[in-house]
Amino acid sequence: MANLKVKIHNLELKNPVLTASGTFGYGEEFDDFIDVNRLGGVIVKGTTASKREGNPYPRMVETPSGMLNAVGLQNKGVDNFISDIYPRIKNYKTNIIVNVSGSTISEYVEVSEKINELQNIPAIELNISCPNVKEGGMAFGTSCQAASEVINAVRKVYKKTLIVKLSPNVTDISEIASAAEHSGADSVSLINTLLGMAIDVEKRKPVLSTITGGLSGPAIKPIAIRMVWQVAKAVKIPVIGLGGIMDTADAIEFILAGATAIQVGTANFIDPQISIKIVDGIEKYLNHHKINSIHELIGSL
Amino acid sequence: MANLKVKIHNLELKNPVLTASGTFGYGEEFDDFIDVNRLGGVIVKGTTASKREGNPYPRMVETPSGMLNAVGLQNKGVDNFISDIYPRIKNYKTNIIVNVSGSTISEYVEVSEKINELQNIPAIELNISCPNVKEGGMAFGTSCQAASEVINAVRKVYKKTLIVKLSPNVTDISEIASAAEHSGADSVSLINTLLGMAIDVEKRKPVLSTITGGLSGPAIKPIAIRMVWQVAKAVKIPVIGLGGIMDTADAIEFILAGATAIQVGTANFIDPQISIKIVDGIEKYLNHHKINSIHELIGSL
Amino acid sequence: MKKHINNLKIISYRSLNKDFFLLELSVPHSINEIRPGQFVEVLVENSAKTFLRRPFSIHDIDYENQIISLLIQIVGKGTRELSKQKSGEYLNLIYPLGNSFSKPTNEKTLLIGGGAGIAPLLFLAKHFKRLHHKFSVLLGARSENYLVRLKEFKKLSEVFIATEDASLGEKGLVTNHSVLTQAEIGFDKIISCGPKPMMKAVAMIATDKAIDCEVSLENTMACGIGACLCCVEETKHGNVCVCIDGPVFNVKDLKWLI
C-alpha cells in the first residue's frame, strides 16, 4: 500500500486531496455522494467578519472548458459560522479548514482570531486573491507589500497552520509567494481564479452583474501548473496546487510540478464524487508505478 | 449593406478581421482554402534580425480548449523576409503586417527600420510579449519602463502604423497599454499567449522542450475579453483584440468590449476557412441587428 | 430523499417537434419520494462546447416502473447535443434536486405554463389529480405548433390556451387570456412556470387580485446542490439558492414586485 500521507506544516493530511473553497459548500452538501471523511481535508466557503449578501444575479457563466463566477463572498459571517455551522461540521474525521476573506486588514485579523479559538479547525486559508469583491480581496494578493502587511497582521493572532491563497493575476507570482513565506505563511495555495469577462452578444451586455468574474476549470490548468512549478522553486514552505483539476492525471501533474497537496474545485460541480475518485486514483497511480510514497513524486520532474 | 471598414490610425481595413501572427504563416499557406485578399489584413510570422531556429521539438501540446506552443520565433530573419518572402506576398490585395520580434532594443529597431522601407507593408506589430524566447521577448512587455524604451526607440525609425502587441502575463495590462500609448504606439493589440505548462504524467517530464509555453485558444478568451475591455477604457488609440476567437460571436464579443479590429489565431489550425467565415458572419450579424456600421458596435457595451 | 448520481438508461426518445423532445429514463431504485417541482442535473457528454451539467425539471414520473421523463426544449449547445441521444444510451444524472410545489389546498388552483415551463406542470397536474385536488391549466405559446403535451394535460383537466397568432385558443399572451383578465378569477392559487417576463406578469396579476402565487425559477446553475452559490435569487430574506431553497418560490417572498 502506497503512503499517501502528507504534512502542510503541522497539519497532517491522510492524503493530498483537499476540496477548494467556494466549490464544496461546508462539505455537508456532498454527504449524499461521498464519505467526506475520506478526504485529506475540506476548505469551506470564504468567511468574512460580517454577513455578506454577495453580488447580484447573474453570478455565473459557462466558458470553454471553464466557468466565470462572481459570487462575491456571500456568507453569513464568522459569528454565524461559529454558532451555527461549526457545530454541525466539527466532527467530520477530516481536516476542516476555513477560508478567511475580507476587505481590510482588521477584518482578516478579526476572522482569523475568532477561528483560532475553534478546536477542530486546524488551519486557515487566507484568501488574499478573491477577484469578486469591490474592496480588498485580490488587491492584497497583487502586491508584495500589501500581502506582507495582511499576513504579518494575521500571523500575530493566528497560531495554527496558516495557508495563504495566492492570486494568479500578477506579473510574477513567485515574488508574492516569497513575500508570503517571509511574512510567516506556513504554506501557500494557488491558484485562485483568473479575472475574466463574458459578453452576451445578443443582448450586447456583460453576462455577469459585476461585469468581470473569476475564471476556473480546466481552461486555466496550464497556467496553474506553471505557477505552481515557479512557486515551488521559489519557496521552502509546502505548496498546495489547484486550478482545473478534473481527474487523477491532473492531480499528479500538480504534484510533479511541486505541490505537496492539491485542491479539487470546479470539478465538484460536474462530478460530486470526483474528489474521492482522485484519492483512489492517486493510490492506484502510485501502486501501478511501484512508488512507495507520494513524497517521491512531489516536485520530481 | 453594413459598413465593415475600420481604421487603425492610418491603416484602413476593409473589415476588422486580421489573422494573428504565428498562426497564419505568410498567408500563402491558406491560398488553397480561402481568398486571402478578402481579409482585413494578415499579420505574418514573428520576424527577427537574424535567422532563428526556434526551440527544439516538442513545441506543442494540446490542453483543454487550447494549446501550448513554444515555437520560439523560428524564422529566416528580416533580410530573407525582404528578399524571398516579401516579393511573393506583396501583391495580396490586403494589408500585410509584419510582426517584429527581438531580444534587444537594437534588434527591434533594426528590423523595424528595414520593414519601414517596404512599400507594401503599411504597418508593423511590435511583439513585446513572446513568452517563448530566453531573452527579451516578454520581458519588454511586462514592465512599463521596458515597454516605453523599446517603443520609443522603434518609433524613431518607424514611420507607418505602429501596433504594439501586449502580454497578458501582467498584474495590470492597462498600465502597460498607457505606457505604450504615451511612447508613440498608434494602436495596441492584445493578448499574446499566457505562460503555461504541461507535464506528461507517465513520463514524469514536462511535455515541451522549453518546459513552459504560451497558452492560446478559447480557454483564454474570457481573460482576453476582460483585458481588451480594461485597455479600451484606458487608452485613446484603437485596440485590436484577440485570444481564443473561434467564431463570429467571439469576434463580436471583442468588438463590444472595445476592439476596433480582431485577430483570428489558433482557430486557423482547426478550420483554415474560419477567418473568412467570420468576415461574412460579422456582416450578417450587423444586417440581422439592423446596424449600419461596425462603428456603432465598437465598445458599445 | 437522498440525492443520487447514476447513469440512467434512456428507454425512449421522442421528438415532439423541431424544438421539443421527450426522454424517458429508467431509474434503478424506488423513486417514491420524488415530488413535483423537483429537477435533475444532466451531464452532457462528448460535447466539445458544454462544460457544466444542465438542469431540467422532472416532467413526469412513473412510480411503478421507476421512470423519470424530461421534456426538453432545444435552445443551445447542450440541449442540441442531448437531442441527439438515442434510446438504449445512458445519461448521467444527479437527482432529485430542489424543493417542490407546496401542498395543494382545498380550493382551486390554476397552473400556468409557457414554453419549456410546462415541463414541471404535467407532473404536478398528475399529482393533483391523484389527490383529487381541483385545478385548471392555462398554456401559452407563440403558435399552435409550439404547444406540446396538450393531449396529456387535457386528460387531466380543463385547459385554457393562448397563442400569439391565434392559431389555437385566445389570441395573445397568457396574461391577456380572459381567465386572468376577468373581474373575478375563480382560483385561490396560481402556479406558474415559464419565461421570467411571463412569470413576472402573472405574479403581478395574482398579487393584484390577492391570489396566492408560486413560480418555478430557472436561474442558471453550476452545481445544483447548494455548493457554489451561483444560482441565487434575491428574496425578502436575502439571497437564497434556487437549487436548494427553490426552484419553487412563493412570489410574496421574492423582490419582483418592489
Added chain:
Amino acid sequence: MKKHINNLKIISYRSLNKDFFLLELSVPHSINEIRPGQFVEVLVENSAKTFLRRPFSIHDIDYENQIISLLIQIVGKGTRELSKQKSGEYLNLIYPLGNSFSKPTNEKTLLIGGGAGIAPLLFLAKHFKRLHHKFSVLLGARSENYLVRLKEFKKLSEVFIATEDASLGEKGLVTNHSVLTQAEIGFDKIISCGPKPMMKAVAMIATDKAIDCEVSLENTMACGIGACLCCVEETKHGNVCVCIDGPVFNVKDLKWLI
C-alpha cells in the same frame, strides 16, 4: 494537388481488433494526384476533450471509386472518439497533406512497418505493385493479434514477420529479424514507418550497411499545413516542418545518427 477541406462520408467502418479500425471515406472529386506517404487532418467533432485535428496517413486509395481509407490505432481520446463513428456519418478532413515517398528505383525495396506505422505502407505497396517495382515487407508487432492487414500485404509481396512473443514469424523486434541481421541484405532501399525507436534502429542498420533509408515521421502537429511551425524535426539544414517538408525524410538528412 490543391489541398481540400471537405466533409467526407464514412462509407464503411470496420473494427479489426480492440486497438485498430479501418475507415473508408468517400471523396466528392478526383483523387488521382494523391501520393503514398501523404496524410490527412481529421476533425474530431463532439469531443469534449480534443481541440486540435488529428493527423492520419492515407492507408489505401481507390482512385476509381474515389475512396480514401484510414487505418487508425486507438491510443487516446481523439482516436477513441473516432472509433465510435458509424458509416453514414461525415468526418471533416483537410487533405492531401505532406510530401510522399520518393520514386521507386529499379532495385529492390524493403518496407518495414510497426504498429500504426504500417498505415502508409499498404498504399505504398500497392503503388509499387502497380509500377512493377520490386519490394518485400517486414512487419513487427508485440504478438500475432496486433498484426493487422497481413492478408492485404501478402497479396502484394513476400512478407517477413517479427513478433515479440514469437506467436508469428521470428521472435523479437523487426531489427532482430534475420532479413536485417544477415551479412548481405538483399535490398538497396529501406522505407520504414512506426514507433520512433524502431525507425531509429532501422536507420542505424541501414546507414551501417550503406542502404538508402526513408522514414515517415509522426511528430505532433497543430495545423498540418505549415502555418504553425510546431511539428519541426531537426535536420542537417535546420528545423523543418514535418507536415510540409515531410512526413517522409531520408535519414541522411536527419540528425538522428549524430
